Amino acid sequence: MGLTERVMELGKRLFRIEEVDGRGPMAFDTPPGLYIHVPFCPDFCGFCPYNKIKYDSKLTGNYLIALKREADLERIGYFSSIYIGGGTPSYDLELLNGIVSHFREMTSGEIALEVHPADASSKRLEKIREIGVNFVSLGIQSFDDYTLNSMGRKRQDSGVSLNSIAETTSAGFDFVDVDLIFDYQLERRRIVEDLKTAISYGPEQVSVYPMMRFTDTAYKSTKNDPEKELDILEELENTALSNGYIRDSLWTFKKVDEGRKYSSVSREFFMGIGTSASSFNGKEFRTNTFSLEEYFSFLDTGKLPVRKTIKMKKFSAILYYSFWALYGGQLDLSRVEELFGRLPLRMGCLLNSATARGYLQREKEIIKPTMSGVRKLHIIEEWLTYNFIDQIWTDLRREARDHSVSSESLL
Structure with a gap:
């Protein structure tokens, strides 16, 4: 069994999804990032899997009101950052305010x-x-009409794409990330041109995701x-490098001299509020109900609206x-020990095995993926997405x- 298969087998055994009927407050040892889900959309795009x-x-x-009540029930007064997603959270500025x-x-x-373009x-x-x-x-x-139409993108064409990036990169924000999606079934030149176009406007970061099915x-x-x-991603990395951007994570490219990043996914620990929002505190991964009616009902009775959970012991966490x-982009072993205690023997063996195979490279306490390691991470990420995230959602x-x-039948 190869190393990638071993990791997947471990995931199957260790990460068991459980159905729950609400949960108590989540305890965090360090301030988490806060993710707020705003599910409302004026139109639904065909490719989008998110709760809307x-x-x-x-x-x-x-x-x-419900968001405030949920946050109060969680009893956390400080967050390392706040990320607001959806849905289309840029649509209703009164709600955003x-x-x-x-x-x-x-x-x-x-x-x-x-922000929707x-x-x-x-x-x-x-x-x-x-x-x-x-x-x-x-x-x-995408900046390409054919690509936008093929994915069922609403409220947008190539003209809207170009106008929006010009306006956003000149609007004075501290950091601008541009999200792109590519479908391997379409001509490769389309996503290469999309990346070149995005970079030409000088955003701090460009995120390029494969179409998730x-x-x-x-x-x-x-x-x-x-x-x-x-x-395709390797060709995009070469394109980014030739234009002053480096690969910062599995699917993101940022300016060479940029130390910050836009990321709600790879936070150490995070708390999510709103329908469908997920949280992770190093001991448990949990996800809220997708139902707006049930979300309100949970909070009206003073319960957190959690419906799915994966409990984790030290090794699995x-x-x-x-x-x-x-x-x-990197794993800091000293930080792991600070958060979780001494590294378990089998975790050390797993990391050593990946290093011996050329998937990871280590300098003192910092471990980074090699090019072949990035390929393995991509495969594991998609496996994780389809076997856990897609199942939960x-x-x-x-x-x-x-x-x-059921609610309608009671009316």
Whole structure:
């Protein structure tokens, strides 16, 4: 059995998804990052797997109240950063203002927002800055009309893409990330040109994701091809290098001299609030209900709206933590011991085995993936996505539909 297969087998045995009916507050030893999910969208894009609800201004006021109530139940007063995603959190600026106004004093770190290109006019971006957002991730996905149409992107064409990146990169934000997506089934030149175009506007970071083929999306009947995706990513890395950007993590490129990053995924520990939001504290990974009605109901009764959990002992927690650290570019062993205590023998053996095979390179306490290691991480990441994240989301999405039908039958 190869090393990649060993890691996957460990994951199957160690990460058991459990159904729960709410949970108590999560304890954190260090301030976590805060992720706030805003599920409301004016239109649904065919490729998007995230929890989303048709925008209704009558719901947003109650949702803001519920977010505050959930945060109060978690009993955490300070966060290392705040990331707001969705959904389309840039669509309703009144709701955004209510969220940022309430939480902004709880962090001295960045306040980050996902922005849809259709919401990136100069006037709206100025308002977003005034609200208090200083990091933005612009969801371009592509500058190519054919690519945008093939993925079912709504409220956007190539003209909107180009106008939005020009406005956003000149709007005065502290940090701009541009999100791109590629489908290996389309011509490679399309994503290469997309990356060149994005870089030409000088954002601090460009994130380039392979199209994920989640259940309940337009791509559910197709399959991913990790090898083809990896070949494309390596060509993109060469393109980035020739334009003053380096590969900073598995799927991101940043300016050579840029020390910061836009990332809500590879945070050490994070707390998520809102429908579908996930949290990780080093002992447990948990995910909230996808149902808005159930989300409100949980909080009305004073319970946190958690529906899925994966409990972790020391080895499994270190394995999970180490994967995401390597995904983000490096693993600091001294930090691992600071957070979890002495490294378990089998974790040390696993890291030594990966190093001996040329997948990792170590300098004192810092471990980084090699080029071949990045390829292995890509394969493991997609396996993790399809075997755990997609399973959790599919179950919760089905339960949300069932809960909605049940609620309607009572009316």
